Amino acid sequence: MxxxxxxxxxxxxxxxxxxxxxxxxxxxxxxxxxxxxxxxxxxxxxxxxxxxxxxxxxxxxxxxxxxxxxxxxxxxxxxxxxxxxxxxxxxxxxxxxxxxxVIDDAQAEEEESVKRRKFLAHAAAVTVGAAVFGSEPGWAATAARTPVPNRIGLTDVRQIEAATGALRSLDSRHGGGFCRDAVIAQLNWAQQLLGAQRTEEVEQRLFVAIGDLYGLAGWTSFDIGLIDSARSHFGRALEFAKRGGNDTLVANILYRTGRLYLHHKEPNEALKMFQLGQVAAQNTGSALTGAVLCANEAWAYAEAGLARQAILQLGMSKDAFARSNPDEVPPWVRFFDETDLHSMIGAVYTTLAAAEGADPNHSRIAVNALEQASANLREDMNRNRGFQQIMMASNHLRTGDIDHGVRCGHLAIEASEDVRSSRMRDRLRPLLAETRKRSANPAAKELNERLTLHLSA
Structure with missing residues (x-):
């Protein structure tokens, strides 16, 4: 049998x-x-x-x-x-x-390296179209599950899409820690629909909807520091997106996986994901998708200390963005508007400014871009606001504008208090180091003490 x-x-x-x-x-x-x-x-x-x-x-x-x-x-x-x-x-x-x-650092590093290689191989296979659509995960059974229909149509898929959109909004506003469990619960329900009868058209759209939901599960897991969980969800997201024939979503998931590595100071691993994403993006004809990936490649180059390549990729991102039509792309790429582009420019130059012996103009360019991004940011995007304030605070402190830097630093702490995100806390730690260097200034010392208390809570 x-x-x-x-x-x-x-x-x-x-x-x-x-x-x-x-x-x-x-x-x-x-x-x-x-x-x-x-x-x-x-x-x-x-x-x-x-x-x-x-x-x-x-x-x-x-x-x-x-x-x-x-x-x-x-x-x-x-x-x-x-x-x-x-x-x-x-x-x-x-x-x-x-x-x-607890395992020793060497063993942990070796195991993490193996995981990265396996995910890269899996992502490469999915991106080029290999038949790797795997099994569904074994979700723990509950005492009573909500009954699922025997047959589903486009209305059922639209409900998944609408729920994913609402959960994505909650993640942006309050962080992954606020909504990850709800995302997992929604994923549990959506996967049960795979056993229902449907037309070929509905099936393709269902795969894409579930792939997008898996991507959100990966993103919210990443936001609260669950690396293995995030990688697992991103892997499944890739499979569903490819099975649904949506290379734009494939590219987006690869971009998000790259951001996971970028956050954990692995720019080379991040570049591999972003470059795989470019392979998928080429199949879509979406200039906006290319703009997202170029901007993130620029950030990875900056983290690797390659300023020339970073600035070149930023230029390519700006060019692709200028050619794009955001009204013709799905919601998982539409987030990348002019505000997000300016925020990415600020992130790249903030990273370049942090390098030893960096050009002081890097901080000034970063501040200018971040101020433009901050001025147009929607009020409900608390996590992005916090990230922007952290970067502005660091750059102002580096350029000697301590008063402005301290003011932004306090705003960053206030934003982080409204968001359940370990990424936010991780981003605050370099700011703590910047304030410690300037602790002779009473305002900087006060901010340092507040940051220390906040991060130890």
């Missing part, structure tokens, strides 16, 4: 209920689990595709290699659709860190 073929799971649910399988799962004996799956007609290739492993890794596990790492066990459970509780994995990443314990 071949158990592969269901969109909702690579293995039929009854397989996990067999006593031999339950015993193996309880022991986390993945070698036995894989051997049982092989008896049910699941090939090594299918196991590898579902779990994100190479066929050689699957072969080694079948020969008896033990799997101990929590993140690998979780990925196997998710990929194959194993009920997580059967493997004792029914807890979140924070709990997992406490249970597994």
């Amino acid at each position: 071949n158990t592969i073929g269901s969109q909702s799971s690579p293995v039929t649910p009854e397989v996990w209920e067999k006593q031999e399988m339950r015993d193996a799962l309880l022991r986390r004996d993945i070698s036995t689990v894989y051997r049982i799956l092989r008896r049910f007609g699941v090939s090594q290739r299918q196991i590898a595709a579902s779990t994100g492993q190479s066929q050689s890794e699957v072969s080694e596990i079948l020969k008896g290699r033990q799997v101990m790492a929590y993140d690998v066990l979780a990925r196997i459970a998710t990929g194959l659709g194993v009920p997580r509780g059967y493997m004792g994995l029914a807890y979140d990443e924070a709990t997992a860190a406490r249970v597994v314990g």
Whole structure:
């Protein structure tokens, strides 16, 4: 019997209920689990595709290699659709860190490097159109689920799109910590619709809608510091976007994944994502999509200390933006308006200004761009406002305008108090260092003390 073929799971649910399988799962004996799956007609290739492993890794596990790492066990459970509780994995990443314990920095760096390579390979395969559409994750069952219709139409898909738009607005206003759980809950509901009957037209749009929702799940996870969760959601988002035939969404998800790496000071990894995004963008003909990616490539070059390339990419972003028509693109790209472009210019020059021996004009250019962005920012975009104030404060302090810098610094703290975002707190730390350098000034010292208290809370 071949158990592969269901969109909702690579293995039929009854397989996990067999006593031999339950015993193996309880022991986390993945070698036995894989051997049982092989008896049910699941090939090594299918196991590898579902779990994100190479066929050689699957072969080694079948020969008896033990799997101990929590993140690998979780990925196997998710990929194959194993009920997580059967493997004792029914807890979140924070709990997992406490249970597994702290690993040394070298091991952590090695594991993170492996994850990056695997995600890059997966993203590259999806972007160029390889058949990698995987299994749906094994969501934990609840006591009673909302019934889903047997057949769905465009109205059902529009409801997912509308809910995603509303949740995206909440994320922008209050941060990922405010709405991530709601995004995950909505994703749970949307995935159940995959089992309903639908036309080909509805199916394609459903894939895109779910891909966009997965992208938002990744973005909100990133915003609160859940890196592995974010990467997992972005990976699934790529698959659904590609299956739905929407390269613009593929490019957008790659841009967001690049931002994750950029935030964690990995500009080379970020550039790989942005450049893959350009591959997808070329298939869309969307100048605005290209503008987004060029601006973010500029930021990555700035983080890498390559000022010339950064400024060149900014110029390309401006040119692409001038050619774009924002009324002809979907909402996940439409956010990149003139305000966002100025904000990105400010971010790139702020990064360049922070380098040792940097040109003082970098800070002045950054302030000018950020002031233009701030003047036109919508009132509900609290997180972006906080980011802008942080950058303006740092640049004013660098140019010796301490009073203005301190004023922006206090505004940044106030904005961060309204947003549940670990990214915001991470961005405040360099500002703390800038105020410490100028602690001889009473106003800067006061801001430093307030920042220290805020970040320690």
